[in-house]
Amino acid sequence: MKKNWWKILAVALLIFTIIAGLLSDVPRLAILNETIRNQHFHVTMWFGMIILLTGSLVYAVKHLRTGNIDFDDKSVELANAGILFGVLGLLTGMLWAKYAWGEWWSGDPKQNAAAICMLIYFAYLVLRNSMEDEQQRGRVSGVYNVFAYAAMIPLLFILPRMTDSLHPGNGGNPGFNFYDLDSKLRMVFYPAVIGWTLLGVWLSELRLRTKRITRALEDN
Numbered sequence: 001m002k003k004n005w006w007k008i009l010a011v012a013l014l015i016f017t018i019i020a021g022l023l024s025d026v027p028r029l030a031i032l033n034e035t036i037r038n039q040h041f042h043v044t045m046w047f048g049m050i051i052l053l054t055g056s057l058v059y060a061v062k063h064l065r066t067g068n069i070d071f072d073d074k075s076v077e078l079a080n081a082g083i084l085f086g087v088l089g090l091l092t093g094m095l096w097a098k099y100a101w102g103e104w105w106s107g108d109p110k111q112n113a114a115a116i117c118m119l120i121y122f123a124y125l126v127l128r129n130s131m132e133d134e135q136q137r138g139r140v141s142g143v144y145n146v147f148a149y150a151a152m153i154p155l156l157f158i159l160p161r162m163t164d165s166l167h168p169g170n171g172g173n174p175g176f177n178f179y180d181l182d183s184k185l186r187m188v189f190y191p192a193v194i195g196w197t198l199l200g201v202w203l204s205e206l207r208l209r210t211k212r213i214t215r216a217l218e219d220n
Contacts, residue, residue, distance in 0.1 A: 006198055013195030017044075020188045035099045039185065040192045042092035045085045046114075048196035050156075052082035052204070053121075053149060060145040063138050072138035075145060076128060077207045081200035083121050090114060110160040117155045120148050 021040035059075035062068070093111065094104045105111060124144055131137040 007202055010195055010198035010202060013191045014199060017041075017188060017192040017195050021192065024184055024188060035096055036185070038092055038096040040188050042089055042096055044189060044192035045092065045196050046089040047193045048200055049082045049085040049089060050152075051193075051197045052078050052085065052200045053152065055201075056082060057145055057149045060142040064142045067135065067138075069134055069138060072134075072142065073208055073211055074204070075142065077204040077211070078200070079121065079124065079145065080207065081204045083118070083125070084203070085196060085200060086114075086118050086121065090118060109163050110156070113155040113160055117152050120151055124148055 017040055021037055056075045056078035059071045059078065063071035063075060093114070097106060097108070097111070098104050101108075124141060127144055128137055128141045131140065
């Protein structure tokens with residue numbers, strides 16, 4: 001039980017996020033109205049994605065420095081979880097855009113940049129699967145991981161701010177803090193970020209265990 005406390009915390013936080021995110025009172029903002037509830041899912045999943053991909057980057061660098069295959073395994077599984085949340089973030093963002101902006105995909109700069117970011121990481125998975133040698137796969141994909149992460153930062157945080165964007169806080173469009181986002185939203189938002197991130201780590205750990213078992217069986 002002591003080792004699994006964080007899994008219990010993850011489940012508790014996500015249950016709280018779903019219930020409070022859907023049922024709690026929210027500010028009545030122009031255009032957004034009830035759709036602002038999606039902030040607890042769309043935005044927090046992207047926060048989780050960035051945290052998981054940062055962990056993937058760290059382990060990729062560790063693998064490049066040491067050649068330890070265990071670091072490569074951790075890197076790719078964290079990347080898999082991060083990509084999953086990235087896709088879910090795109091889908092929930094499209095749902096939000098449909099009701100807030102009138103279209104599933106409006107060609108907003110941040111939407112386009114997020115899609116490009118996901119394509120870059122999809123290419124990372126394709127690259128890994130194209131190589132059979134473990135050491136070569138680890139080295140090449142580790143280097144690619146570094147460049148993918150370096151591309152993600154300007155795509156998500158810099159370029160959208162340099163042009164007009166419908167997203168809050170980009171291209172002169174005021175962020176949520178401008179509207180004095182109330183404490184009720186923050187009480188759900190931060191636990192949601194932690195909950196989704198812990199879920200991603202949990203999924204990574206399960207896949208990592210499966211991979212280790214498979215490798216041990218193959219060696220025997």
